[in-house]
Ligand SMILES: Cc1cc2nc3c(=O)[nH]c(=O)nc-3n(C[C@H](O)[C@H](O)[C@H](O)COP(=O)(O)OP(=O)(O)OC[C@H]3O[C@@H](n4cnc5c(N)ncnc54)[C@H](O)[C@@H]3O)c2cc1C
Ligand code: FES
């Protein structure tokens with residue numbers, strides 16, 4: 001049967017775009033194939049792994065199961081949009097590097113997009129909440145602890161808790177000295 | 184395979200357009216998955232994303248009415264939604280998926296590892312449906328699964344707010360398919376128990392309800408024996424566990440939920 005096409009207008013990484021898409025095309029395909037934003041990974045294409053996560057109007061979505069036509073009028077961010085004009089890494093990206101939260105890197109863009117939503121939410125998540133908030137992502141390499149630590153430290157820094165961020169140990173637990181100097 | 188997409192602007196337009204070769208798509212977490220047989224069998228998808236009036240949550244006189252397009256995350260974040268339903272919504276562990284998946288889609292998907300159906304069934308939820316003749320009707324959720332309503336659009340779900348309801352879900356990981364999701368509710372008439380057993384289906388545990396209602400002090404051993412020998416239960420050995428394991432799990436969960444309910448305030 002003949003395919004049906006539609007024009008989509010949206011903002012991607014701050015730029016307005018107009019793109020003709022097959023109405024059954026996923027947002028992953030539009031971002032990767034049409035806009036060449038290859039940080040958006042195709043892992044499972046069934047909503048299982050989180051590698052395709054992008055931010056739509058401030059919230060994380062699995063772009064592989066999101067139709068491109070639904071992006072009409074939306075504001076979309078991918079990992080490419082987080083770096084500075086000279087390619088400088090954002091703080092959450094740098095934290096992933098510093099904490100060794102990357103091995104093969106396939107899951108990393110998706111993890112960083114969800115983490116970006118978390119660290120910019122202005123909310124202080126408990127360790128348990130943070131683990132749950134990251135639970136839509138699968139990583140075959142790192143064992144998650146380094147990722148957790150990168151996100152937790154960046155969240156604390158965003159909240160102005162720089163000293164507390166330095167007290168997060170290798171297991172991701174905040175080791176408060178006794179007596180606690182702040183709070 | 185679906186090659187056409189209709190962006191319905193109203194529930195009426197969506198309902199009228201639903202023919203045998205069309206399928207609704209709400210959050211798309213089931214329909215848009217690679218290899219989804221829903222999209223494989225349909226020629227046209229009817230997107231509900233731009234349908235007006237399907238996304239509010241209203242609380243009124245002890246009842247909450249939830250628009251079919253409300254996402255799991257909407258349920259979790261709303262202060263009008265009762266705690267037992269938030270808990271069931273949180274069975275969907277992935278936040279990104281909760282941002283997409285809708286309550287209407289979850290009911291219509293009728294999965295044997297359903298997140299919400301056991302709780303909504305035990306709560307006696309009422310669905311509002313819209314047929315292709317644009318006539319609205321209200322039916323109990325359990326009735327919805329008898330097959331006569333497959334082509335109708337679910338427009339809203341109404342539940343009683345202040346009920347005693349507890350749930351449990353067993354899966355290997357937060358992301359895995361659950362072998363058993365079970366809910367129990369209680370009012371002055373007695374206990375109600377519903378579940379979803381992977382690869383078996385959506386179940387109403389009438390015999391267990393009767394056993395607990397007849398003898399609230401019934402022993403766990405008796406419940407285990409009852410489920411072990413129940414001929415009406417079509418559990419089988421598969422990769423989610425043996426028949427014996429599933430029966431044992433249903434029995435001990437039913438007993439635990441009943442115990443929890445007895446001690447639970449509304
Ligand atoms: C990785 C992964 C794991 C999953 N695990 C589970 C699980 O364990 N348990 C579970 O229950 N689900 C699971 N799902 C399926 C799905 O996420 C949920 O069932 C979800 O609630 C479906 O909602 P939706 O809005 O995305 O539905 P859609 O995918 O849009 O639609 C699902 C079905 O409902 C129909 N439909 C949608 N809205 C309506 C309506 N208003 N009226 C009538 N029909 C309608 C569609 O035609 C389709 O048949 C999983 C999905 C993924 C991607
Ligand atoms: S590629 Fe989208 S969730 Fe795996």
Ligand code: FES
Pocket residue numbers: 101102103104105106107108138139140141142
């Ligand atoms: S770093 Fe390889 S999958 Fe996560």
